[in-house]
Amino acid sequence: MRQPSERRxxxxxxxSLALAALMIGAACGGTPAPQAPRTRYASAEEVELQxxxxxxxxxxxxxxxxxxxxxxPKDRFLRLPFWFGVNILVPGVMQPKEGDxxxxxxxxxxxxxxxxxxxxxxxxxxxxxxxxxFQTTATLYLGPGKILPTIVQYMGKRSFKTPEGKSxxxxxxxxxxxxxxxxxxxxxxxxxxxFRRQ
Numbered sequence: 645m646r647q648p649s650e651r652r653x654x655x656x657x658x659x660s661l662a663l664a665a666l667m668i669g670a671a672c673g674g675t676p677a678p679q680a681p682r683t684r685y686a687s688a689e690e691v692e693l694q695x696x697x698x699x700x701x702x703x704x705x706x707x708x709x710x711x712x713x714x715x716x717p718k719d720r721f722l723r724l725p726f727w728f729g730v731n732i733l734v735p736g737v738m739q740p741k742e743g744d745x746x747x748x749x750x751x752x753x754x755x756x757x758x759x760x761x762x763x764x765x766x767x768x769x770x771x772x773x774x775x776x777x778f779q780t781t782a783t784l785y786l787g788p789g790k791i792l793p794t795i796v797q798y799m800g801k802r803s804f805k806t807p808e809g810k811s812x813x814x815x816x817x818x819x820x821x822x823x824x825x826x827x828x829x830x831x832x833x834x835x836x837x838x839f840r841r842q
Contacts, residue, residue, distance in 0.1 A: 789837030
């Protein structure tokens, strides 16, 4: 019986190794891990049509803002993301995109800026609040305090100088809706900023 040549054994060995590597790769790859279904947020057209300059009611979901027109039944609503700020280091939190719509919740109105209707606010997650410019369009705030949840549009960043002369980029949010309709019974607590319609 003829013995296989050393060259032929070498080729067979290389082929066997390559085949084994492919099989291990396929076994390890398997099916990709299931991902959470992506939430469908309201389109720009839906937000503008239903909420521009109007009050809205906010649902009870703490992860996604369920917003509805005041006259809608409770089971009809549109979804928007909550505003968590920029440069958030929380896994799974998407960075905001310029032009997108959000709901700010539990933000603090701090001080008026030079331009009419502009305020510096503290806004973001419950853990981290960032200085943010808030441009009002339908609401005249009369002083500092908490802001009722409001639908806003992210307008990008604006450069400001710190007292030390350093430039910082601060996000800008423009008011879309009027403040949320208070639905918790009784009057709006005194900790909230007083306002009137412009």
